[in-house]
Amino acid sequence: MLALLEDAGFKRVRSTIVPGFAFRKESTRDAAEAYGVKAVLFTAQKAGT
Amino acid sequence: MTESALLHAEEQGSLEGVIKGEVLRMYQEVAEHPEGEFHFYHGREAAEMFGYEPEWLDRAPPGAVASFAGVGNPHVRSRLRAGEVVLDLGSGAGLDSIIAGWQVGPTGGVVGVDLNPTMCRKAEAHAAASGVRMACHEGRMEDIPLPDASVDVVISNGVINLSFRKRTVIRELFRVLKPGGRLSITDIVSAKQLSQSIVNDPKLWAS
Numbered sequence: 001m002l003a004l005l006e007d008a009g010f011k012r013v014r015s016t017i018v019p020g021f022a023f024r025k026e027s028t029r030d031a032a033e034a035y036g037v038k039a040v041l042f043t044a045q046k047a048g049t
Numbered sequence: 050m051t052e053s054a055l056l057h058a059e060e061q062g063s064l065e066g067v068i069k070g071e072v073l074r075m076y077q078e079v080a081e082h083p084e085g086e087f088h089f090y091h092g093r094e095a096a097e098m099f100g101y102e103p104e105w106l107d108r109a110p111p112g113a114v115a116s117f118a119g120v121g122n123p124h125v126r127s128r129l130r131a132g133e134v135v136l137d138l139g140s141g142a143g144l145d146s147i148i149a150g151w152q153v154g155p156t157g158g159v160v161g162v163d164l165n166p167t168m169c170r171k172a173e174a175h176a177a178a179s180g181v182r183m184a185c186h187e188g189r190m191e192d193i194p195l196p197d198a199s200v201d202v203v204i205s206n207g208v209i210n211l212s213f214r215k216r217t218v219i220r221e222l223f224r225v226l227k228p229g230g231r232l233s234i235t236d237i238v239s240a241k242q243l244s245q246s247i248v249n250d251p252k253l254w255a256s
Contacts, residue, residue, distance in 0.1 A: 004216050008223045018121035020098045025088040036240025039120040048229035
């Protein structure tokens, strides 16, 4: 996602992992962990004129 | 285009259609039956987990709170100011739109975009009941139904990961933002390439 934002032309691209994110169901949680699934907050800015 | 590439494109197009249907079904289920059990946390429990202010959740219509299905809190870094126009991409039942609307005030506005027209009408009703000016457009995130350079800020919560064409979605966000505009989005990312069995399973992808 960071690369996609930068490729599109966004500046000041930042990311922070969302603390506390988890899936409710254990089976989904285990699969998500195996794939390194995380929730992330992204911020970015479109350059001004 | 070679025959195999054409076949691949056709298969992907067909899979996208199925996934779109599954996404519509799943999030409508959350909106209509928020008391149900889902594999993700939702409602007030999820919003509190992500640090939404309790007074926001007390003040918003119960239906908007109960159907909340985000994966984080885009308001933490949105730095909204009075008078700004906000796009809430994948506005769902409207909780994030309402919170944004309170911050931009009566001189600003919120535009929602959602795949599901029923959800759009629900979000608008929740926003109106909260004193927020919101117009929701039915549309796809890969083809946002807004003019170029028309919004100051984009917020989104757990939506872009549902798209097969994330690069197109991000380009669309860039297009609709005004120069100097900014985005604050929370979403799910995976450190590893998902297996083909997950990619080809509409239920898992929609999750």
